[in-house]
Amino acid sequence: MTQVTPQSDLVIKSSDWEPKIIAFLCNWCSYAGADLTGVSRIQYPPNIRIVRVPCSGRISPYYILKSLQVGWDGLLVSGCHPGDCHYLTGNLIARRRFAVLKDLLTFMGIEPERVNFSWVSAAEGERFAKIVKKVVEQVKKVGPIRKMVKTL
Amino acid sequence: MFQETIKEAGLNPYLFQMTNIRDQNSWVHMHEPAAATEKAKDLVRMAVAAARNLDPLQRQKIKMINKALVIGGGISGLNTALAFGEQGFKTYLVERETELGGYARNIFTTIEGNNVQKYLTDLIEKVKSNANIHVFTKTMIKSIEGYVGNFKTTVVQNPSGKESDFEHGIVIVATGSKEYQPKEYMFGEDPRVILQSHFEKLLHTDIDQLKQKKTIVMIQCVGSRNEEHPYCSRVCCVEAIKNALKMKETNPNSNIIILYRDIRTYGFKELYYRQAREKGVLFIQYEKEKQPRIEKNKDKLRVVVDNAKLGEISIDTDLVALSAGIVSQKGNEELAKILKVPLNDDNFYLEAHVKLRPVDFATEGIFLAGLAHSPKLIEDCIAQSLATVSRACTLLTLDTIESEGKISFVNSLRCTGCGLCISVCAYNAISINEEDGKAYINEILCKGCGACSATCRCSAIDVLGFTNQQINNMIFTKEY
Numbered sequence: 001m002t003q004v005t006p007q008s009d010l011v012i013k014s015s016d017w018e019p020k021i022i023a024f025l026c027n028w029c030s031y032a033g034a035d036l037t038g039v040s041r042i043q044y045p046p047n048i049r050i051v052r053v054p055c056s057g058r059i060s061p062y063y064i065l066k067s068l069q070v071g072w073d074g075l076l077v078s079g080c081h082p083g084d085c086h087y088l089t090g091n092l093i094a095r096r097r098f099a100v101l102k103d104l105l106t107f108m109g110i111e112p113e114r115v116n117f118s119w120v121s122a123a124e125g126e127r128f129a130k131i132v133k134k135v136v137e138q139v140k141k142v143g144p145i146r147k148m149v150k151t152l
Numbered sequence: 153m154f155q156e157t158i159k160e161a162g163l164n165p166y167l168f169q170m171t172n173i174r175d176q177n178s179w180v181h182m183h184e185p186a187a188a189t190e191k192a193k194d195l196v197r198m199a200v201a202a203a204r205n206l207d208p209l210q211r212q213k214i215k216m217i218n219k220a221l222v223i224g225g226g227i228s229g230l231n232t233a234l235a236f237g238e239q240g241f242k243t244y245l246v247e248r249e250t251e252l253g254g255y256a257r258n259i260f261t262t263i264e265g266n267n268v269q270k271y272l273t274d275l276i277e278k279v280k281s282n283a284n285i286h287v288f289t290k291t292m293i294k295s296i297e298g299y300v301g302n303f304k305t306t307v308v309q310n311p312s313g314k315e316s317d318f319e320h321g322i323v324i325v326a327t328g329s330k331e332y333q334p335k336e337y338m339f340g341e342d343p344r345v346i347l348q349s350h351f352e353k354l355l356h357t358d359i360d361q362l363k364q365k366k367t368i369v370m371i372q373c374v375g376s377r378n379e380e381h382p383y384c385s386r387v388c389c390v391e392a393i394k395n396a397l398k399m400k401e402t403n404p405n406s407n408i409i410i411l412y413r414d415i416r417t418y419g420f421k422e423l424y425y426r427q428a429r430e431k432g433v434l435f436i437q438y439e440k441e442k443q444p445r446i447e448k449n450k451d452k453l454r455v456v457v458d459n460a461k462l463g464e465i466s467i468d469t470d471l472v473a474l475s476a477g478i479v480s481q482k483g484n485e486e487l488a489k490i491l492k493v494p495l496n497d498d499n500f501y502l503e504a505h506v507k508l509r510p511v512d513f514a515t516e517g518i519f520l521a522g523l524a525h526s527p528k529l530i531e532d533c534i535a536q537s538l539a540t541v542s543r544a545c546t547l548l549t550l551d552t553i554e555s556e557g558k559i560s561f562v563n564s565l566r567c568t569g570c571g572l573c574i575s576v577c578a579y580n581a582i583s584i585n586e587e588d589g590k591a592y593i594n595e596i597l598c599k600g601c602g603a604c605s606a607t608c609r610c611s612a613i614d615v616l617g618f619t620n621q622q623i624n625n626m627i628f629t630k631e632y
């Protein structure tokens with residue numbers, strides 16, 4: 001577990017700290033890809049919690065900020081590959097939106113390692129597992145979120 | 153499957169929230185039972201959080217008008233209209249010229265030797281005599297209102313200015329394209345420089361004149377694959393080789409020299425390219441940067457071409473045939489605006505998806521066929537037209553169409569009418585209501601992707617089935 005001392009925001013990490021990562025997966029590609037990872041029995045770290053959304057274009061910056069604020073240590077938004085969006089251009093709109101948002105987050109001091117975007121198709125079970133592994137490792141490196149979390 | 157069961161039990165099928173503990177948990181963390189159990193608890197907690205705000209949703213039903221509008225009376229439009237008519241669907245075919253037939257009226261044979269004029273005359277006859285097809289000629293589209301299933305169109309007849317209205321459920325865009333009119337190679341300045349299509353006409357109507365021509369030079373890629381028109385026109389290599397073979401057949405002693413950049417006789421048409429070489433047609437390659445020049449040399453024309461291997465070659469010739477490419481149709485911008493469908497960089501109509509929806513527009517109920525979409529040969533236009541008819545019939549055969557249950561809606565109290573949502577909606581489902589200046593989402597056109605909702609700065613749009621409240625609930629489980 002993580003403890004934050006009130007005086008400073010010094011973090012004491014015990015060795016068994018595990019990050020919790022929220023993953024927004026689009027219904028048509030990435031969510032189906034994550035299912036395929038299961039069907040193929042490919043193993044990945046148990047740190048992610050999946051939220052199914054119709055399209056990566058559904059994700060407003062608000063959800064990302066809110067997630068970081070309520071204490072998710074990292075997040076992953078994954079949609080269809082460019083050109084394969086079930087809704088034609090939703091993923092491209094998402095890409096543009098997130099490019100701007102990521103700059104803002106970096107400016108606010110949020111480590112870029114926490115905020116991840118990727119494309120995973122319904123056929124890429126292996127790729128989904130790889131991405132989760134990478135994201136979990138990255139977030140582990142930067143430690144628990146504290147920048148935006150309200151503490152008493 | 154689960155939703156079907158819920159429905160059979162007499163409940164609203166949308167009162168359902170799923171969490172995937174098997175595929176997305178137990179199967180992927182087989183060796184970490186403790187951590188997997190923790191994850192399962194979180195996932196269930198999140199699903200319950202979302203389920204708290206589930207709403208029963210209804211699908212909207214609207215009637216489908218089982219009639220078609222086909223715009224453009226070329227080979228593609230004629231084939232689509234005929235296929236609809238033969239299946240019993242009332243069809244309005246709108247052509248702006250006096251005659252039906254489109255560009256194919258300039259083509260005499262295909263490279264395989266099929267008689268295009270005979271085919272075209274038969275096709276037009278069949279269309280005109282089909283009781284289900286109403287043909288308008290010299291007619292322009294004035295407006296198209298409505299959406300899939302319920303379009304209302306007004307057309308104007310020239311020159312009388314007479315207007316007619318009709319209703320229909322789907323639209324086919326088959327407005328074709330046109331031949332490039334060269335600015336290069338002294339075209340229009342010297343009568344011995346003609347278009348490939350003109351050469352074809354002479355071959356079939358005035359062969360005696362051609363018999364006196366000893367040397368004929370053809371220049372490929374005229375007005376194609378350059379800065380202005382970066383694409384390949386696809387038909388001109390086939391056309392040139394077709395005409396070269398025909399010329400060799402009539403006068404085996406004629407010299408035919410084809411100046412090309414690449415030969416694109418795709419598929420089995422490659423065999424005709426080989427045949428042309430065997431018959432003695434000469435092929436000389438030039439590079440894009442080194443275009444051939446034409447000069448006057450006494451009573452002859454002299455073509456100078458620079459070949460990478462052979463150097464500069466001068467050819468004295470009696471006739472130059474320019475293989476002019478295909479350029480987009482005049483009036484595409486206006487029609488695209490009326491239909492609210494996109495054009496690509498070269499002003500051809502753009503399909504919804506190259507692989508997944510190749511003959512559909514993104515907007516439901518509007519389809520495309522033929523040269524309006526991209527350069528292609530007659531056979532490809534026919535195949536594409538029939539594909540378009542099949543797609544359109546999946547709608548035309550219905551009595552009613554249903555909306556998706558999970559669609560977006562606008563809270564007009566919050567909407568400022570800024571229009572940002574309109575620009576991200578790929579389905580043209582949103583419009584600003586003229587009366588109150590607020591955004592309005594068409595329930596039939598909306599697919600529920602949520603792009604508009606994430607874009608709206610006023611948080612005025614929500615997506616049924618994936619509401620802001622539900623997603624928030626899931627995010628906030630972290631605090632528990």
Ligand SMILES: Cc1cc2nc3c(=O)[nH]c(=O)nc-3n(C[C@H](O)[C@H](O)[C@H](O)COP(=O)(O)OP(=O)(O)OC[C@H]3O[C@@H](n4cnc5c(N)ncnc54)[C@H](O)[C@@H]3O)c2cc1C
Nearest residue numbers: 224226227228248254255256327328329391522523529530
């Ligand atoms: C230069 C050239 C050479 C070609 N050579 C060959 C060849 O050798 N072999 C071969 O197989 N194919 C060839 N083709 C292709 C062939 O012509 C087409 O595949 C075929 O004619 C199908 O055309 P279409 O019906 O899609 O379009 P078109 O024939 O262009 O017909 C479109 C019709 O729509 C009408 N229209 C346009 N806009 C509107 C509007 N807003 N409202 C109402 N009506 C409208 C036009 O007047 C026209 O009648 C060639 C094409 C060109 C341009």
Ligand code: SF4
Nearest residue numbers: 373376384385388389
């Ligand atoms: S078909 Fe041949 S002549 Fe026509 S643009 Fe393509 S390469 Fe050039």
Ligand code: SF4
Nearest residue numbers: 567568570571573608
């Ligand atoms: S983006 Fe929001 S505020 Fe702007 S028009 Fe659309 S719904 Fe209204």
Ligand code: SF4
Nearest residue numbers: 577598599601602604
């Ligand atoms: S949810 Fe998608 S399809 Fe529906 S109105 Fe919004 S952007 Fe258009």
